[in-house]
Amino acid sequence: MLLVIPCLFIVGIECVLRIFQCGGDIDLVLATRIRGRDFFTINRNIGRRYFTQPGIAIPEPPDVLFPAVKSPHTKRIFCLGESTMEGFPYEYNATAPSLLKDRLASLLRSDTIEVINVGLSAVGSTVVRDMIGDLTSFAPDLFVIYVGHNEFYGAFGPGSSAAVGTPPWLTRLHLSLCRFRTYVLLRNGVSAVQRLLGGPSGTGATLMENMAGSQDIVLGSDLYMRGLSQYRANLEAIIGIARSSGVPILFSALVSNLKDQPPFVSLFPPGTPDSMKSAWDRTRLDAERLAAEDRHQDALLQIHSMQSIASTHAAWHFTLGRILESAGRFPEARDAFVRAKDLDALRFRATEEFQQALLDVCVHSGVTVARVDSAFAAASPHGIAGNGLFLEHVHPNVDGYVLMARVWAETIAGAGLLSPCGPYGTPLSDSMYVRSAGITSFDRAIAHVKIHQLTRHWPFHPDAGGMVFIPQDTVESIVYSSITRGVAWTQARYRVAALFAQQKQFDRARQECLAISKALPYSSQPLMQLAEYYAAEGNYLEAEHALRHSLAVEENPYGHMKLGVLFLLEQHAAQAADEFEYGFAADLVQHGILSTEERASGRSYLATAYARTGKFAKAKENARAALALNPGDRDAAELLRRLP
Numbered sequence: 001m002l003l004v005i006p007c008l009f010i011v012g013i014e015c016v017l018r019i020f021q022c023g024g025d026i027d028l029v030l031a032t033r034i035r036g037r038d039f040f041t042i043n044r045n046i047g048r049r050y051f052t053q054p055g056i057a058i059p060e061p062p063d064v065l066f067p068a069v070k071s072p073h074t075k076r077i078f079c080l081g082e083s084t085m086e087g088f089p090y091e092y093n094a095t096a097p098s099l100l101k102d103r104l105a106s107l108l109r110s111d112t113i114e115v116i117n118v119g120l121s122a123v124g125s126t127v128v129r130d131m132i133g134d135l136t137s138f139a140p141d142l143f144v145i146y147v148g149h150n151e152f153y154g155a156f157g158p159g160s161s162a163a164v165g166t167p168p169w170l171t172r173l174h175l176s177l178c179r180f181r182t183y184v185l186l187r188n189g190v191s192a193v194q195r196l197l198g199g200p201s202g203t204g205a206t207l208m209e210n211m212a213g214s215q216d217i218v219l220g221s222d223l224y225m226r227g228l229s230q231y232r233a234n235l236e237a238i239i240g241i242a243r244s245s246g247v248p249i250l251f252s253a254l255v256s257n258l259k260d261q262p263p264f265v266s267l268f269p270p271g272t273p274d275s276m277k278s279a280w281d282r283t284r285l286d287a288e289r290l291a292a293e294d295r296h297q298d299a300l301l302q303i304h305s306m307q308s309i310a311s312t313h314a315a316w317h318f319t320l321g322r323i324l325e326s327a328g329r330f331p332e333a334r335d336a337f338v339r340a341k342d343l344d345a346l347r348f349r350a351t352e353e354f355q356q357a358l359l360d361v362c363v364h365s366g367v368t369v370a371r372v373d374s375a376f377a378a379a380s381p382h383g384i385a386g387n388g389l390f391l392e393h394v395h396p397n398v399d400g401y402v403l404m405a406r407v408w409a410e411t412i413a414g415a416g417l418l419s420p421c422g423p424y425g426t427p428l429s430d431s432m433y434v435r436s437a438g439i440t441s442f443d444r445a446i447a448h449v450k451i452h453q454l455t456r457h458w459p460f461h462p463d464a465g466g467m468v469f470i471p472q473d474t475v476e477s478i479v480y481s482s483i484t485r486g487v488a489w490t491q492a493r494y495r496v497a498a499l500f501a502q503q504k505q506f507d508r509a510r511q512e513c514l515a516i517s518k519a520l521p522y523s524s525q526p527l528m529q530l531a532e533y534y535a536a537e538g539n540y541l542e543a544e545h546a547l548r549h550s551l552a553v554e555e556n557p558y559g560h561m562k563l564g565v566l567f568l569l570e571q572h573a574a575q576a577a578d579e580f581e582y583g584f585a586a587d588l589v590q591h592g593i594l595s596t597e598e599r600a601s602g603r604s605y606l607a608t609a610y611a612r613t614g615k616f617a618k619a620k621e622n623a624r625a626a627l628a629l630n631p632g633d634r635d636a637a638e639l640l641r642r643l644p
Contacts, residue, residue, distance in 0.1 A: 025043060025045065026043065026045060026046060026048050026049040026178065026184065027043055027046075027134070027179075028042065028043055028046050028118075028131055028134040028135065029041070029042060029043065029134065029135070029138060030042075030043050031068065032065070034065070034522060035554060035555070037067075037522070038067070038068035038069065039065045039066065039067060039068055039522075040065070040066055040067075040068055040138060041063070041064065041065050041066075042061050042062070042063075042064050042116065042117075042118055043061075044060045044061065044063060045058075045060070046060075046061060046120070046131075047059045047060055047061075047120060049130075049175070049178045050120075050123060050127055050130075050155040050156070050175075051122075051155060052187060052188070053210060056207070056210045057207055057210075059083075059086075059120055059121035059122055059123075059207060060120075061086065061117065061118055061119060061120050062086065062087070062091070062092065062095070062117045062119070064116055064117055065522060066114050066116050067114075070114075070139045071112060073110065073111050073112055073421050074111065074112040074113075074114055075104070075108065075111050075112070075113050075114065075141045075142070075418050075420075076114045076116070076138070076139055076140050076141050076142075077100075077101075077104075077113070077114065077115045077116065077140070077141060077142045077143075077144060077418075078116050078118055078132075078135050078138075078140050078142075078143050078144070079096075079097040079100070079115060079116065079117050079118060079119060079143075079144045079145075079146075080118045080119065080128045080131055080132060080135075080143060080144070080145050080146075080147070081119050081123075081128060081145055081146035081147045081252075082119065082120070082121065082122070082123055082124065082146065082147055082148075082149060082150045082154065083119065083120075083121035083122065083150075083394075083395065084096075084119070084146055084149070084394060084395055084396070085097065085117070085118075085119030085145075085146045085147075086117065086119030086120060086121055087117070087119065087401065088121060088395050088450070089391065089395060089446060089447045089449075089450035089451055089454070090398070090401070090443055090446060090447055091443075091446060091489050091519075092489070092515075092518075092519035093437045093438045093439055093443060093515050093518055093519060094398055094401060094437065094439045094443045094447075095117060095119075095401060096146075096396075096401045096404045096405045096408070097115045097116075097117040097119070097144075097405075098115070098117070098437060098518075098519075099401060099402055099404075099405035099433060099437055100115055100144070100405040100408050100409055101113050101114075101115035102405075102433050102436055102437055103405055103406065103408075103409035103427060103433060104409055104412070104418075106425050106426075106427055106428055107409060107413055107420075107424050107425050107427060108418065108420040108421075108422075108424065108425070109422060109425045110420060110421040110422030110423075111418075111420055111421050111422075118131060118135070119146075121207060122150060122153070122154050122155060122207050122208075123147075123150060123154045123155050124147060124148075124150040124151045124152075124154030124155065124156070124157050124231075124234075125147050125148070125151060125230070125231050125234035125235060125238070126154075126155070126156040126157070126168075126171060126175075126230070126234055127154070127155050127156065128145060128147050128234070128238060129234045129237050129238050129241070130172075130175045132238055132241050132242065133241050136241065136242070136245035136247060140245075140247050141247070141248070141418060142247065142248050142249070142250060142412070142417055142418060143242055143247055143248070143249045143250070144249075144250045144252065144408060144412075145238065145249065145250070145251050145252065146251075146252040146254070148231065148254045148350040148354050148355070148358060149254060149256070149348065149349055149350045149394050150348075151227045151228075151230070151231045151347075151350065151354065152217055152223075152224075152227050152347040153208070153212045153347065153348065156171045156175075157227060157230075158223055158226045158227045158230065159212070159215075159217050159223060159227065159347065160212070168230055168233065208348065208454070208457075208458075208459070209457060209458050209459075212346070212459075215265070215345075215346060216265055216267065216345040216346065217345055217346075217347050218267065218312075218345055219312075219342055219343055219345075219351065224347075227347075228353060228354060228357060231354060231357060231358075232357045232361060235251075235357070235358060235361045235362075236361055236365070239361070239362075239365045239367055243365075248368075248417045248418075249367055249368075250367075250368050250369075250370055250408065250411060250412060250415075250417055251358060251362055251367060251368070251369050251370070252369070252370045252372050252404070252407075252408065253355065253358065253359070253369055253370060253371050253372045253373040253374075254350045254354070254355050254358070254372075254373065255372050255373050255376045255385060255389075255394075255396070255400075255404075256341065256349040256350065256385070256390075256393060256394045257349075257385060257386055257387065257389075257390040257392065257393050257394065258321075258334065258337040258338060258341060258384055258385050258386065259321075259325070259337055259380075259384045259385065259386030259387075260386040260387040260390070261341075261349075261390070261392065261393045262315065262318055262340075263314035263315055263318055263340050263341070263343065263344035263345075263346075264344055264345075264346035264348065264459040264460075265314070265344060265345040265346040265459075266313050266314040266315035266316070266343070266344070266345070267312050267313065267314070267343075267345050268280075268309055268312065268313055269308070269309060269311060269312050269313075272309060276308070276309065279306070280306055280309060280313075280316075283302055283303065283305060283306050284303075284315070284319050286302050287299045287300075287302040287303040287319060287323060288319065288322070288323075290302060291322065291323045291326045291327075292326075294326075296323060296326060296327035299323045299327075300320075300323055300324075300327075303316070303319060303320055303323060312343060313343070314339075314340045314341075314342075314343035314344045314345070315340070316340075317336045317337075317339040317340035317343060318336070318337065318340035320336045321333045321334070321335075321336030321337040321340060324336055325382070325384065330382035330383065330384065331383075333382075333384065334382075334383060334384045337384060338352060346459055348393055348394065348459070349393055349394055355373070368411060368415045368417065369411075370407050370408050370411040370412075371407065371411075372403075372404050372407045372408075375403055375404075375406075375407045376389055376400070376403065379399075379403055389403065391447060391451050392451060392454065392455055392460070395451075397447070398434065398439060398443070398444070398447075402430050402433060402434060403430075405433075406427075406430065409427070437515075437518070438511065438512075438514050438515030438516075438518045438519075439515075440508070440511050440512060440515060441475050442475060442479065442492075442493055442496050442512060442515070443515075445475050445476040445478075445479040445480075446479055446483070448472075448476060448479075449469065449476065449479050449480050449483050450483070452467075452469050453469075453483075474499060475496055475499070478492060478495050478496055478499065479492060479496075482495070489519075490516055490519075490520070490526075493512050493515065493516050494512070494513075494516070494529065496512050497509040497510075497512035497513055497529065497533070500512065501533055501536065506533050506534075506536060506537045509533045510530055510533050510534070513526045513527070513529045513530040513533065514526070514530065516529075517530070521553070522553060522554065523553070523554065524550035524551065524553050524554035524556055524558075524559055525550075527546050527547070527549050527550035527553065528546070528547065528550045528558060528559060528562060530546045531543040531544075531546035531547045531550070531562060531566075532562075534546060535566060535569075540566055540569065540570055543566055544563065544566055547559050547562055547563045547566065548563075551563075555586055556586060556590070556593075557583040557584065557586040557587040557590065557593065557594055558583070558594075559583075560579045560580065560582040560583030560586060561579070561580065561583040561594075561598070561602050561605075563576075563579040564576045564577070564578075564579035564580040564583065564602075564605055564606070564609065565605060567579060567609075568605060568608065568609060573608075573609045573610075573612035573613045574609075574613050576605070576609040577606060577609035577610055577613060577615075580602055580605055580606040580609060581606070583602060584599075584602065584606075587599070596629055596630070597629075597630065599629055600626050600629035600630035600633055600636075601626075601630075601633075603622045603623070603625040603626035603629065603636070604622070604623065604626040604633055604635050604636040604639075606622045607619045607620070607621075607622035607623040607626060607636060607639055607640075608635075608639060610622060611639060611643060616643050616644055619639065619643055620640060620643055623636045623637075623639050623640040623643070624640065627640070
C-alpha cells in the first residue's frame, strides 16, 4: 500500500492535467480537423519539450499538415534535423524538404509525395533520436536526416546551456518523462523558480548565443570526445529505431562554409606569451598584404615564421588557406581551410571527425548517405565551398538548398529507397524547380533580413552596435517590418503581392499568391486572391479557373460570390445567379461566416443577375433583402425602382 498509494496519487494528477489540458500539449504530432477533414500536424510548441531556459526564444518547426488517412499510392517522408533541415533563414518554399518534394513528384509521377519537415533550430542528434520514435507510428516510407553541426551547443549537447546532465541515460530519462504532464509541470515550476531567483534571461541575445554554454571546446578534449561519442551512439540508436519499424533511412553528409567563414575562436598553445600573440597579429597583416601584391612565396615565408602556434591556432590555418588559394595551390588551400574549421574552438561547424563518424556508422549499418559534401565541393570554385552556396557559416543560400535537394532526390532514386508505383520520370532543370517552388524576391528578402539579424550579434560581431538594417527596396522594407513586428509570413507575402498589383506588376503579384498556395495547399484564400489579380488584368478565364480551384480545395461562400461577380462582368447572368445561390447555401452550412455587409452586397448582385434573366419576382425579393440588410444600398434601391 505504501507503494501503490503514491503511484495512484501521481496517476490521478496526470489524468486531471490531461483532462484539463494543463501546461499545453508537447506531443510531436497532433490531430486536427479542418472543415470536416482530418489531418495531422507537427506541434508548433514541440520546442517546449527541449528548451526551458528562462527568456529563450523557443524555436518552432514549420507549420505543416498531412492527411490523417494515408492513401495507398502516397509516399510519406519525414525530414528531421537542425536549422539547415528546417530551412533557415527561408520559410516553406525555399527549404530543402520543400524542394525535395517537388523533385520527387517529378520523378515519381504515379505517386502522391508527402514531405513533412520536422526540422528544428538548435537541436542535435539527441533530439532527433527522441523525435524519430514518435514518428514511426504515422506510416512513414522514409526518414531523411541532416544532423551534426549542433552536437555541442544544441539542446542536450555536452557544451549546451540546455544540457540536463553528463550521463546520456539521464538525458534520455528526462526526455521520456517529458511525455507526462506531471513531470512537465514540475520542470516548468523549477524554471519559474530560477527566473524568480534572477537566472539569466537571455533577453536580446540570439538563439546561438543563449545555447552556447561551454563556449570554447578544444579539439580532442574530454568534452569534445564526449560529444563525438554521444553523436555516434545517437546515430546508431536512430538507425535501430528506424530499422525496428521497417522504415528506410537516408542520412545527409554535412556541409559548411570553408572559404569565407573565418574561425570564431582561435586558441594559442598553452603558455604562449602575450608578445607572441601581438606578433601574430602583425605577421598576419603582413602576410595578407604580401599575398595581395602577388608575392605569395614571401607571404608563405612570413606566415610560416609563426609555425610555433600552428598546431592549435585556427586563424593561422585559415590565413594559410587564403594565401595558398591566392597562389593557385587549391588542394593545399582546402586542407588548410578544413583544418581551420576543425580547430575553431567555438563549435558551430562539425569537424571532419564527426563527418567520418557519420560515414562509418552508416557503412557499418548498411545505411545510405547522400554525399552532399561532394556535390557542394564540385559546385564550388576549385572544390572549396564558400559564399557561393552559403549565407554564413552553415546555412545554404537558395542555390545551396536546391543542390542539397537534388542530391537527396538522386540518392533516393539511385538507392531505391522508395518503391514507385510507376516508372521514374525525367527531372527538370534547377531553374524550373525554383520557379515551381514559388521562390521570389520575397524569399531572398527574408534571408537578407534574418541573416543580418543573426550576424550582427555574437559570435559574428561581439560588439554589433550601430549595425542598423537598411532595406534595399520596398519588398525588404515590408519584410523587415513584418519580421520585427511578428507579422505572419502569409500576411507579409500578401502585402508584397498587393504592392506589385498596385504597380501593375500582376505576374509578380500572382507569383506571391501561388507561393502562399503552395505552402498552404488546403487553404482557398491565396487562390481567391490569385483570381482577383487575374481579373484586375482582364483575364477572366484564368480568374474563373483559380476560383474553381479554390472551391475544390475548400468549399466556401466567398469563392462562389466572387465567381458570381465574375460572371456578371462577363454578361453570364444565369451562371452568376447560380453561383450567388451556391454562395448563400454554403454560408448557411458554415453557420453564417459572411458579414452583414457581404450578405447585403451578395443579395444586391443576385437581384441584378435575376433581373438580367427576366426573373423579376426573384430580383425584387433579393433587392428588398439587400435593403433590409443595408438600407443605404443605392444600387439595390435603384434596381427595385426600375423593376416592373
